[in-house]
Amino acid sequence: MSRFSKSILVLALAGASTAGFAFDKYQGIGRQATTAEVAAWDIDVRPDFKGLPKGSGNVERGQELFEEKCASCHGSFGESNEVFTPLIGGTTAEDIKNGRVGGFVKGDIPQRTTFTKVATISTVFDYIQRAMPWTAPKSLKPDDVYAILAYFLNLAEIVPGDFTLSDRNIADVQKLMPNRNGMTTDHGMWPGAPAKKGGIGNGGKPDVKNVACMKNCKAEVQIASTLPEYARTAHGELADQNRSFGPVRGTRTLGPEAAKKAANATTLELATKNGCMACHGVAGKIVGPGYNEVVARYKDQADAEGKLVAKVKNGGQGAWGSVPMPPNGHLPDEDIKTLVRWILSGAK
C-alpha cells in the first residue's frame, strides 16, 4: 500500500462515512450486515414506543392464543407460580388510578407478579415478542402479541373484555399501568448525565460507597462480634456448608464431638461406597469378620495398622475362615489408611 492510498483511507475513516469503508481495512474478514439482517436483529420496542410494529389484537383472540401457547406454564389466568412467577395479580383498581402498586408502598405485597412490577407496557410487548413462547421464541406475529397483551390487560382488570389493543391505543393503555410511576432511574447503572441535567441516571454515582483507608488505618483486624452461644447451632454445622478450599472455613458450630462424628460418618460413607459394608458389619460378622472382631484380635499388636493396610490392599484368605477377601489395589492408599484407622478406632 502506498503512502498516498493510506492517507485516503485515513481520510475516509476520519470522515466517518459509511461503515463499508471501515470494513475495507479488514479485507476478507467478515462482511457488511445486510439491511434484512439488521432488521431481524433490531426488534426492540422502547418505552416511547419506538420500534413498535403496527397491528392489533383483541382479548378473545388473546385468550385463545394464551390457552394454546402459554397456559401450560403460566396457568390459564397467568396466576401460576409453578414454573415462573405469576404474570397477573396483586394489583388493585386503586393502583391503576395511582400508577403505583400499593403493596410496594406499604411493603405488604405477598407475591410479586409481572404486572405489579413492570412500569411500561412496551417492555412486556418487547419481552413476549423477543422471548416467548419459551420453546419457540420470536414465533409470534405482532398481531398475536397485541392479542396476548390485551388478554393480560383484561385479566389485570385494566381494560374491559371487549377491548382491542393496537399500535394506536397502546400509549393510552400505558397511562393505566398499575406501577407506571414505580420506576426510578436514580441509580449509577443508568447511563448518561444526572436527571437534573437532562440525562436519565444519576451520573454514574454508585449505589454503595466504599472508601479505601489511606492514613491512620487500623494496624490489626479485631473481631468485634461473634455468634452468641445460643445461636451457634441455629443453622446446623457451618463447617459443612462452606467450601473445603479457599481462605474461609465455616466454624464447627456443633462442637468437637459432632466434628468427630461427622468425620466418622464420612468414613462410613467411604466404606459403604467401596463395598466394605457388604461383607463386614460394624458390630458383627456378615461374610467376613465384623470390625469389632478385627479390633479385638489386632488391638494389642503394635503394627496392626500396617498389617491391616496390607491385607486390605492385597486381599487374603485363611485368617478368618475360608471365604477370601478380594484385593483392593484400586483404592488410593490414603483411603485404605483412613478406613483401617477408622476400624481400629472402633468404627463409630
Next chain:
Amino acid sequence: MANPMKIRAANKDGVTEVKVLISHEMETGQRKDANGAIIPAWFITELSAKHGDKVVLQGEFGTAVSKNPYLAFKFKGGAKGEKVAVSWKDNKGDSRTDEATIA
C-alpha cells in the same frame, strides 16, 4: 359484593375441564395486623359448581385454602355453548355466582 370469578370451561372428547380463579381474601383469623389485633376470619365455607341444573362439584372450603384460590376440575358430559356456573358462600354470609360458556 365480592369481585367476579374468572372461569374457563372447555370440552374435549366428552369431558369438560373447568378452571376457576376465585377472588377472595381467605383470612384465616390467625393473623395479626400491625397493632397486634387479630384480623377476623373471612373465608369461603361452601363451593358448588353446576352444569345446567346438575351439581357437578360440591365442596366445603376452610381456612387452609389460599387467598384468591385456583380450582380446576373435570366432569363427564357438557357440550359447547352450554353453561357452567360456580358459586360460593363465605362465613360472613356473602355469596357469589358466576357463569361461563363451555368452549
